[in-house]
Amino acid sequence: MGPRGTGFLVALLVLGLCALAAGGKPAPCQCSRLSPDNRKNCGFPGITSSQCFDVGCCFDSTVPGVPWCFTPLPMQGSEQCVMEVKDRKNCGYPGISQEDCASRNCCFSDTIPEVPWCFFPLSVQAANQCAVPAKDRVDCGYPEVTPEQCNNRGCCFDSSIPEVPWCFKPLQETGVYMCK
Known part of the structure; x- marks a missing residue:
């Protein structure tokens, strides 16, 4: 298994542990930092907030015309790194390793191709x-x-x-x- 496969397994393990620790509910910032325009439906018509949270999704019924039960942003090692892909500002160079990225005090996620994998954290x-x-x-x-x-x-x-x-x-x- 190559370095990317190992990173994927580590990310999957971290996500699984986070889901267990949070009781399946996403962290507040995984939901609040997602623009309503980018919500991906995670439920069905008439789903309740508790049903939505039970499947590990976010629920917000305050915005009409968009999914109320939606997929959260991916969990990261640090809350400062939870953001939409469009908000990533490059902090590295093509092919940067996770270690080199960390030495710059930046976030690293190589799960999505053709976007910055090493990016500046949000100002918390x-x-x-x-x-x-x-x-x-x-x-x-x-x-x-x-x-x-x-x-x-x-x-x-x-x-x-x-x-x-x-x-x-x-x-x-x-x-x-x-x-x-």
Whole structure:
């Protein structure tokens, strides 16, 4: 078995252990960091949240027109590395080893071809502070506010969910549960 096969087995073992430790439920950040546009259905019409969690999926019924029970982002060795593939910023070079990537304090995942395998971790504080569920967003902007204007106000900007505030107060000001 080659290095990629070994890495896959290690990742599979880690995912299995994480699922057992979490009782099959995904970690909050595996669900909250996934844009509603990218949800992949994991249930059936009328599925309850407990049925959804029982099969190891995420549940969020606050966004109409998208799957409410959906596949979580892959578990990583560190919560800082849980992100959508499109959010990965290259931290290495083609063919970089997991060890070389780790020496750069970056995340490594070689399970998806043609995307950066060695990538910068999220800023945990920034990511956690802006992981506000759509139903809990407190408006912090005004019509036509730009992401830069919103950030200059110390607020978070996310335009991926229609009909909710796109410029909103971070978690520290709303008191909503943060990702661990």
